[in-house]
Amino acid sequence: MDNIAGQNQGGRLAVNITVVILVLLWLLPTIGLFVSSFRDRDQISNSGWWQAPFSVDLNFRARVAADGAREEGGVFILEGNVFDDPALAANFPDGDGVVAAYGTRAVAPDEFPAGQVSELRSGGTVVVEPDGRYRVESPEDIVRGPTLYFEARTAPKFTLANYRTVLFADGMDRAFINTLTVTIPATIIPILIAAFAAYALAWMDFPGRGLLIAAVVGLLVVPLQLALVPLLKLHTDIGIGQSFFGIWLAHTGFGLPLAVYLLRNYMVGLPRDIIESAKVDGATDFQIFVRIILPLSFPALASFAIFQFLWTWNDLLVAKVFLPSGAESQVMTVKIADDLLGSRGGDWGILATAAFVSIAVPLLVFFTMQRYLVRGLLAGSVK
Amino acid sequence: MSPVLQGILTIIIGVGGCVGYFYASNMILDKVIFPARGPHAGRNINRANKVRPWLFLFPAIFALGLYLVYPVVGSFYRSLFDRSGMNFIGLGNYFDLMNEGTFRTAVFNNMLWVLFVPAMATFLGLLVAQLTDRLSWGNIAKSLIFMPMAISFVGASLIWKFVYSANPDIGIINSLRDFVGLSPVDPVQVPFWNNFFLMFILVWIQTGFAMVILSAALRGIPEETIEAAIIDGANPFQVFFSIKVPQIMGTIVVVWTTITILVLKVFDIVYTMTGGNFGTHILPSYMMTYMFRDDGRATAVAFVIMILVLPVMVWNIRQARKEMR
Numbered sequence: 001m002d003n004i005a006g007q008n009q010g011g012r013l014a015v016n017i018t019v020v021i022l023v024l025l026w027l028l029p030t031i032g033l034f035v036s037s038f039r040d041r042d043q044i045s046n047s048g049w050w051q052a053p054f055s056v057d058l059n060f061r062a063r064v065a066a067d068g069a070r071e072e073g074g075v076f077i078l079e080g081n082v083f084d085d086p087a088l089a090a091n092f093p094d095g096d097g098v099v100a101a102y103g104t105r106a107v108a109p110d111e112f113p114a115g116q117v118s119e120l121r122s123g124g125t126v127v128v129e130p131d132g133r134y135r136v137e138s139p140e141d142i143v144r145g146p147t148l149y150f151e152a153r154t155a156p157k158f159t160l161a162n163y164r165t166v167l168f169a170d171g172m173d174r175a176f177i178n179t180l181t182v183t184i185p186a187t188i189i190p191i192l193i194a195a196f197a198a199y200a201l202a203w204m205d206f207p208g209r210g211l212l213i214a215a216v217v218g219l220l221v222v223p224l225q226l227a228l229v230p231l232l233k234l235h236t237d238i239g240i241g242q243s244f245f246g247i248w249l250a251h252t253g254f255g256l257p258l259a260v261y262l263l264r265n266y267m268v269g270l271p272r273d274i275i276e277s278a279k280v281d282g283a284t285d286f287q288i289f290v291r292i293i294l295p296l297s298f299p300a301l302a303s304f305a306i307f308q309f310l311w312t313w314n315d316l317l318v319a320k321v322f323l324p325s326g327a328e329s330q331v332m333t334v335k336i337a338d339d340l341l342g343s344r345g346g347d348w349g350i351l352a353t354a355a356f357v358s359i360a361v362p363l364l365v366f367f368t369m370q371r372y373l374v375r376g377l378l379a380g381s382v383k
Numbered sequence: 384m385s386p387v388l389q390g391i392l393t394i395i396i397g398v399g400g401c402v403g404y405f406y407a408s409n410m411i412l413d414k415v416i417f418p419a420r421g422p423h424a425g426r427n428i429n430r431a432n433k434v435r436p437w438l439f440l441f442p443a444i445f446a447l448g449l450y451l452v453y454p455v456v457g458s459f460y461r462s463l464f465d466r467s468g469m470n471f472i473g474l475g476n477y478f479d480l481m482n483e484g485t486f487r488t489a490v491f492n493n494m495l496w497v498l499f500v501p502a503m504a505t506f507l508g509l510l511v512a513q514l515t516d517r518l519s520w521g522n523i524a525k526s527l528i529f530m531p532m533a534i535s536f537v538g539a540s541l542i543w544k545f546v547y548s549a550n551p552d553i554g555i556i557n558s559l560r561d562f563v564g565l566s567p568v569d570p571v572q573v574p575f576w577n578n579f580f581l582m583f584i585l586v587w588i589q590t591g592f593a594m595v596i597l598s599a600a601l602r603g604i605p606e607e608t609i610e611a612a613i614i615d616g617a618n619p620f621q622v623f624f625s626i627k628v629p630q631i632m633g634t635i636v637v638v639w640t641t642i643t644i645l646v647l648k649v650f651d652i653v654y655t656m657t658g659g660n661f662g663t664h665i666l667p668s669y670m671m672t673y674m675f676r677d678d679g680r681a682t683a684v685a686f687v688i689m690i691l692v693l694p695v696m697v698w699n700i701r702q703a704r705k706e707m708r
Binding site: 011015016018019022023026027028029030032033036044045046047048049050177178181184185188189192193194196197199200201204206209210212213214215216217218219220221222223224225226227228229230231233234244245248249250252253254256257260284285286289310313314315316317320321329333336337341348351352354355358359362363365366367370374377378 | 386387389390393394397398401402405406409413432433435436437439440442443444446447449450451452453454455457458461510511514515518521524526527528529530531532533534535536537538541542543544545546548550551552553554555558587590592595596599619644647648650651654655667670671674678681682684685686688689692695696699700702703704
């Protein structure tokens with residue numbers, strides 16, 4: 001179609017630009033989170049993630065030791081360098097930095113620009129130069145050095161500390177294992193049950209088949225919320241209560257309509273002749289199913305498996321209801337939503353990292369298995 | 384027993400049990416009950432084949448019936464009782480809910496969600512599908528826009544918490560406001576409009592879904608119709624709106640209804656971003672406030688959700704039956 005009149009270069013450029021803008025818009029939030037998870041905590045709260053590669057102005061406090069004051073012509077002088085304060089050594093490794101502004105009160109750490117002389121409340125003057133040298137002058141003997149606050153440029157600091165905390169110290173590793181434990185059985189078990197049912201609905205003729213198919217389509221729509229209270233009560237009554245076993249059963253039940261729907265749609269498209277000739281050769285339905293249908297349906301099985309995996313991995317509602325609420329049984333989504341957002345609400349570094357740890361596996365599955373996921377979505381949707 | 388061990392055991396028992404059940408039941412049917420031998424061989428085979436579909440279907444029907452059909456009835460029944468479950472109060476829970484301001488807000492917000500999110504996601508998905516159709520890097524672009532679908536709603540909420548943060552040093556939106564000199568505002572607390580900020584998160588996620596399906600649909604349009612229109616002198620906009628869109632209208636409706644079903648279920652976003660405060664409650668998140676406290680109310684809210692979803696369910700079923708014929 002490229003050689004048909006109607007395609008012009010300008011139009012193509014506009015399309016390209018629009019798509020680039022849209023893609024950037026879609027990616028930006030995730031990139032922001034990713035960059036933030038590697039940043040130092042103080043730096044996150046002081047500059048946006050888009051300024052991450054640049055230096056950040058942070059506030060520091062230096063204590064000035066009073067010893068070393070000398071007298072010069074009736075005036076007591078105290079000199080030194082703010083960057084020599086041992087408490088600040090970690091932030092200024094070579095003892096050098098650039099002071100942008102300074103102050104003597106905690107509420108105004110950048111009251112005076114570096115190099116400008118200012119008056120001390122207790123009499124006398126102080127000045128802090130851009131390279132950190134300070135000079136305190138006072139008519140009386142200096143007993144206690146003033147506390148100096150200053151704003152200095154710090155180099156961008158990228159760190160893996162957030163990841164270390166989240167993965168090892170915060171209990172996220174437990175939550176990760178829990179999520180895996182919930183997801184894998186919940187993905188595998190529905191497949192077999194659904195495959196048999198789908199084959200019956202696709203290739204066997206019996207009264208009520210149409211009704212059952214319609215019922216499956218209808219059940220796809222039923223909201224999960226409806227099932228929570230009665231099923232939890234049922235589980236508790238029969239002794240399972242809130243447990244991993246209960247959540248596996250729940251996910252199996254909730255995932256079956258989609259599984260049967262997807263698999264049936266696919267199986268209906270399998271070539272009729274193979275099945276017919278197998279029947280002519282005397283194979284029973286069971287043998288046809290195991291030897292022919294199942295291997296041929298592999299793409300559909302893979303599609304559903306990925307769908308179900310992503311769905312159970314990312315699920316919050318079913319996990320909250322059907323699993324015990326103690327810390328040792330939490331899955332990652334519950335841990336983030338209930339635990340981290342509450343206790344570490346202000347620590348953006350930890351939040352960003354936790355979010356990334358929880359979406360890392362789904363993203364991996366997504367990018368490697370995208371083909372199957374797309375195929376599953378398309379099954380039965382394109383008219 | 385550790386959960387991991389439990390899991391492995393369950394998988395083995397589950398899969399083994401399934402296979403065992405199917406194999407055994409088929410064998411019993413074919414060898415014991417209706418053996419294909421003897422004077423009645425033909426009749427036996429026929430009878431076996433009549434029974435067999437139900438063998439295949441039984442586990443699925445049992446699971447579906449228990450986990451999805453029984454709750455519809457069970458929930459409604461429970462909602463007719465009070466918190467303790469002992470006293471029958473008829474429609475009392477429903478009347479109480481209707482008098483509750485938060486409930487009415489939740490229903491109103493839900494309507495907003497149902498109207499805005501599917502429309503926006505379908506529209507954006509269609510737009511991207513069309514634009515990326517002939518780009519050389521179209522597949523990469525589509526991949527990137529589809530990516531949010533893999534993320535959990537909780538993860539997506541965290542990502543957007545970063546964007547919406549009231550601190551201009553953290554949130555992009557407030558940083559831009561700061562840049563042009565406006566004071567920072569917390570998007571999540573602005574009355575009425577905060578709902579739209581939350582809705583956009585779901586749009587961000589679902590656009591990829593709409594895009595994938597509509598892209599396949601666009602590819603399925605016969606080229607001749609488009610060529611004929613171009614030869615007749617139609618510009619790209621006319622081609623799009625008069626030729627392409629009408630031909631994929633069926634798919635557009637399917638995408639729209641599928642996203643609508645999802646919108647009515649999702650509570651994670653509201654729960655994580657605001658907990659339902661600032662007037663952002665929707666029915667699923669509102670139900671969670673009663674979840675472990677007052678089962679009667681919780682099931683009543685759940686049933687209201689079911690009623691809202693009913694038209695979509697009926698439509699889907701009718702479409703499916705039409706296809707059968």
